[in-house]
Amino acid sequence: MLLSEAFANGESLRRYCLENGIPIYEAMMRREEKQSECSREQVLAEMQKNLDVMKESVYRGLNEKVESVSGLSGGEARRLFKYGKHNPFSGYTACRAAASAMAVVEVNASMGRIVAAPTAGASGILAGVLIESARQRGWSDETMVEGLFTAGAVGLLFAKNATISGAGGGCQAETGVAASMTAAALVEISGGAPVQALDAAAMAMKNVMGLICDPVAGLVECPCIKRNALGAVNAMLCADMALSGVTSLIPFDEVVAAMYAVGKDIRPEYRETARGGLATTPTGKAVAQRVRRMQGE
Numbered sequence: 302m303l304l305s306e307a308f309a310n311g312e313s314l315r316r317y318c319l320e321n322g323i324p325i326y327e328a329m330m331r332r333e334e335k336q337s338e339c340s341r342e343q344v345l346a347e348m349q350k351n352l353d354v355m356k357e358s359v360y361r362g363l364n365e366k367v368e369s370v371s372g373l374s375g376g377e378a379r380r381l382f383k384y385g386k387h388n389p390f391s392g393y394t395a396c397r398a399a400a401s402a403m404a405v406v407e408v409n410a411s412m413g414r415i416v417a418a419p420t421a422g423a424s425g426i427l428a429g430v431l432i433e434s435a436r437q438r439g440w441s442d443e444t445m446v447e448g449l450f451t452a453g454a455v456g457l458l459f460a461k462n463a464t465i466s467g468a469g470g471g472c473q474a475e476t477g478v479a480a481s482m483t484a485a486a487l488v489e490i491s492g493g494a495p496v497q498a499l500d501a502a503a504m505a506m507k508n509v510m511g512l513i514c515d516p517v518a519g520l521v522e523c524p525c526i527k528r529n530a531l532g533a534v535n536a537m538l539c540a541d542m543a544l545s546g547v548t549s550l551i552p553f554d555e556v557v558a559a560m561y562a563v564g565k566d567i568r569p570e571y572r573e574t575a576r577g578g579l580a581t582t583p584t585g586k587a588v589a590q591r592v593r594r595m596q597g598e
Contacts, residue, residue: 304331311458311499311553318495325485325495326450329457333450348446351416355405355428358415362404369410371592374522378404381530394437395537399530402429406526419456419465422521423479425529427452430483430536440490448486455485455502462554463561467514467573470564472528477512477560480505480532480539487540499553501536501543506556508535511563513571515578518589524579 307317307328318328333344361367363382368375382400389396402425409415409424418427427449435445456465459478464470484501493501509532517523549556570577579585 304328304335308332308454308457308461310462311502311557314454314458315495315499324447324451324489325454325498326447326489329450329454332454345446348449349442352442352445352449354414354416356432358405358408358413358424359401359428359432361413362408363401367404367407367411367413369407369520369522370412371410371518371520371522371595373518373520373588373592374407374410374526376407377526378407391534394433395534398430398433398537399533400429401433402426402529402533403526405429406521406529410520410522410526418452418482419460419478420467420475422467422516422525423475423529423532425526426476426479426532426536427483427486429529430533431486434487434490434537444490448490451489451498452482452486455482455498458553459557459560463557464564469572470561471567471572472512472514472525473506473509473560474564475514476525476528476532477506477509479529480509480536483533483536484539484543487536488543491540491544493540493544497543500547500549501539503549503551503553503556504539504542504547505535506560507549507551508539510556510560511567513567513578514573515571515580516573516575517580517585518592519575519580520592523588 302317302320307314318325334341362378378400382397385393385396405415405425405428409421415424418424431445431448459465464474465478467475481502484505485498488498488501
């Protein structure tokens, strides 16, 4: 199979990796070299820049006073991170990864710099999980960069065959895809095979299929920030399941197709319009009015 055919869908990517005896991240690196007409060193250097921004956003959200312009968010990531030291129900690493994910989206809400993965509203999941996992397991930057290429490949498959837009497919298309990207990255970093990475990605999406996008006041804060925390734990659990030998009954490509169909069926009120769900609760409406007054509308 040619490299140009490898990224048509998950099955073609799996076959390409199997035929060449390589992980997904190597296939993605080859694609980026060809697409960008850059050397391997240049491609790796660009991804390292993304990793550096991710580290910076996690650090800022956990160590600095971060508050959104609206005043709706800021400081909760630090609170959860500190609590994570005290025998949390979700476990030490998962709790701190969730806090790190929240930290990134709080930085985004404060107009700070983040890496969209695949979107700004879901930017905390991959960054938070990867950086906290590296902290616990001693992964090098080189290893983390490989994980980012795996994640990028999975995100690309969703973008080509479905959607990564909340307006196009609800929150499943943002935090769901981010969790799928992250789960696959964790599997490959941990030595899992491409098929296991795709199984992890499929399971992560199945867990949140149909999740709507209902931002209060139209802002990427509530419930977006806490859904990044959920996405982080979802990704870690699905990676563990795949690495243990648990498989997805529904293949990755069929999960992607189902997600896309479900996304198109979600009413416009529940696709980033702030006209349904939590955005139209009494409290949600009151918050929206307060934000509009702040903006002078």
